[in-house]
Amino acid sequence: MRIERIETYKAAVPLIKPFKTALRTVTVAESIFVKITCDNGITGWGEAPPTVVITGDSLSSIDSAIHMVISPFLKNKSLLNYESIFQGLKTILVGNSSAKAAVDMALYDCLAQLCKLPLYQFLGGHDKELETDFTVSVNGPEEMGDDAVSYIQQGFNVLKVKVGKDDMATDIERIKEIRQRVGADIKIRLDANQGWIPKDAIRAIRKLEDNGLNIELVEQPVKAEDIEGLKQVTDHVDTLIMADESVFTPRQAFQVLKTRSADLINIKLMKAGGIYQAQIINQLAETCGVQCMVGSMIETHLGITAAAHFAASKKNITRYDFDAPLMLSKNMIDGGIRYNQRFITFSEEPGLGIKQVKVEGGVSLG
Numbered sequence: 001m002r003i004e005r006i007e008t009y010k011a012a013v014p015l016i017k018p019f020k021t022a023l024r025t026v027t028v029a030e031s032i033f034v035k036i037t038c039d040n041g042i043t044g045w046g047e048a049p050p051t052v053v054i055t056g057d058s059l060s061s062i063d064s065a066i067h068m069v070i071s072p073f074l075k076n077k078s079l080l081n082y083e084s085i086f087q088g089l090k091t092i093l094v095g096n097s098s099a100k101a102a103v104d105m106a107l108y109d110c111l112a113q114l115c116k117l118p119l120y121q122f123l124g125g126h127d128k129e130l131e132t133d134f135t136v137s138v139n140g141p142e143e144m145g146d147d148a149v150s151y152i153q154q155g156f157n158v159l160k161v162k163v164g165k166d167d168m169a170t171d172i173e174r175i176k177e178i179r180q181r182v183g184a185d186i187k188i189r190l191d192a193n194q195g196w197i198p199k200d201a202i203r204a205i206r207k208l209e210d211n212g213l214n215i216e217l218v219e220q221p222v223k224a225e226d227i228e229g230l231k232q233v234t235d236h237v238d239t240l241i242m243a244d245e246s247v248f249t250p251r252q253a254f255q256v257l258k259t260r261s262a263d264l265i266n267i268k269l270m271k272a273g274g275i276y277q278a279q280i281i282n283q284l285a286e287t288c289g290v291q292c293m294v295g296s297m298i299e300t301h302l303g304i305t306a307a308a309h310f311a312a313s314k315k316n317i318t319r320y321d322f323d324a325p326l327m328l329s330k331n332m333i334d335g336g337i338r339y340n341q342r343f344i345t346f347s348e349e350p351g352l353g354i355k356q357v358k359v360e361g362g363v364s365l366g
Contacts, residue, residue, distance in 0.1 A: 001079045001114060005037040006071040006103070008063050009359035011047075011300065014329045019298055020137040022164035022195035023053045029298045029328055032062045032099075033359055036106040038079065042113050045354045046105030047303035048098040048270065054245060054297070055270055057098040065099035074103070079110055086276040097248060097273040104274020105306040105352075113351035119306070120346055123275070123313035130312055130344040132322040133158035133189060138165045141177040148178045148186075155341030158187040160321060164195020164221075168204050179213050191219040194245055198222050198229035205237040219266060220244040231261035242266050242293065249273075250280045257288040266293045267317075269303070275310050286316035293319035301325040305336035305352050308344055320344070332358040 011031045019026040034046040050058045073092050077085055085107065089100055112122035120127075134156040136147050148159055161178060163171040179188065196204065201221035208215050217240040222229040224245035234241040243262035247253045248271040256262050265285050272278040278294075285292050294311035296304055304322050311317045322344060325331065334356035338345050347353040 001042070001110070002039045003036060003074045003077050003079060004039050006066065006074060007035045007037075008066055009033040009035070009357075010059065010063075011332060011359060013300060013332065015298070015327050016329055017327070018137065019135070019327060020139060020165070021162045021191070022138065022193040026298050029300060029324070030059055031300055031303070032059060032066070032102060033302060033357060034066060034102040034106050035357075036074075036103070036110060038110055040114075042110050044106035044109030044113070045302055045352060045357060046102035046107075046109070046306065047299055048102035049297045049299050049303065051098065051270060051297045055098050057096060057270075061096065062099045062102070065093060065096040066103060069093045070099060070103050079107065079114070082107065082111060086274075090273065090277065098270045100273035101269045102303075104276055105269065105303070108275050108306070109351040109354070116350050118346055118348055118353065119309035119351055120312040123279070123310060125313060126315045127312040128346060130308060130320045130322070131158070131342050132156075132320050132344060133160045133187075134323045134326070134342070135160045135191075135321070136162060136178065138162040138174070141170070141174045144174050145177040145181040149181050152182050152186060157342060158189065160189045160191055160219075160323075162191050162193065164192030168196070168200055172204060172207060175208060175213055175215070176211070184214065187216050188214070189216050189219065191244070192221045194220055194223045196221045198226070198232045201233045202236045205233070205239050209238055215239050217242050217264060220246065227255060227259065227261050230256070231259055234260070234262055240264055244268075244295070245271075247271070247281065250277060250284060253281045253284050257284060257290060262290075264291055264293060264319075266295045266321075268295050268297065269307050269310065270297050275306070278310055279314075282314055282316055291318045292316055293321060295321035296324050298327070299324050300328065301331050301333040301336050302352075302354065302357065305333070305354070308337045309346065309352065312346065334358075
């Protein structure tokens with residue numbers, strides 16, 4: 001089973017509503033789709049969205065990395081030697097984690113198809129159904145309250161609320177408004193996207209605790225590189241603290257785990273460089289008794305399908321942030337995971353179960 005051809009396609013889908021965080025505002029979901037064709041006719045698919053403010057990857061850098069470096073490395077290699085392929089993919093170029101992730105997804109798609117298994121079963125098969133949260137973009141308190149109520153009415157029970165864009169007092173008002181509007185039973189997670197400094201984060205989280213706002217966790221309250229600050233927050237609040245942008249690689253995960261700088265880790269394939277590295281991060285965390293979430297960037301149904309298959313395969317992954325396809329104005333993918341409001345299920349098709357991808361210039365068959 002040798003790799004014959006690697007192709008890329010550009011995709012762009014408008015969002016239903018702008019997605020706003022402390023780091024960026026997105027109105028159109030752009031991606032590079034990757035298609036790998038093997039000599040036995042099996043084709044695998046992957047996706048890489050550009051997230052310059054987080055991964056440093058742009059559309060052009062992703063496409064260039066795949067065609068100029070990764071494709072020559074992979075061509076004519078046997079996928080039966082996949083350990084050496086994934087090790088090589090990890091080291092063949094520095095950074096470029098999104099490009100690596102898209103290719104990694106497509107390779108795993110091919111491997112699972114060869115074994116005639118859905119990818120989540122090929123990787124471990126722990127769960128058959130997941131429950132995703134839904135993200136409330138950072139806006140004024142009243143608009144965020146309206147959005148939160150709308151998502152609850154659509155059947156979601158867990159809200160991921162974006163904060164950290166401006167002053168702390170406004171963030172607290174946002175959270176109070178949402179909690180008042182949705183009631184006590186809805187689970188609320190906060191994501192500051194590196195928007196706070198340690199002392200302010202501690203002060204704000206303690207105030208939320210004192211006001212009984214019942215926040216499940218706070219994700220990445222401080223700058224990605226500030227591991228000491230992250231630990232300071234974790235040590236001085238009762239609310240669970242999750243590392244996100246602080247953890248791209250297994251080595252970074254080891255540093256956070258060794259210093260007990262966070263209670264949880266958010267794994268994203270675009271940060272980790274794909275499923276191969278993501279599995280190592282999860283194994284490190286599990287060894288240390290730390291649970292993981294699997295999240296995503298603003299990706300289409302394709303990339304989220306790969307992330308969901310990985311998440312469903314492992315016991316230690318207990319939280320899921322896979323709402324991005326529900327934010328898009330259309331679905332370019334036939335096949336993959338299925339949504340029933342907040343619940344995600346998997347087909348028994350082998351691999352990712354992608355049947356058709358609508359790409360620039362027409363429809364490409366999977």
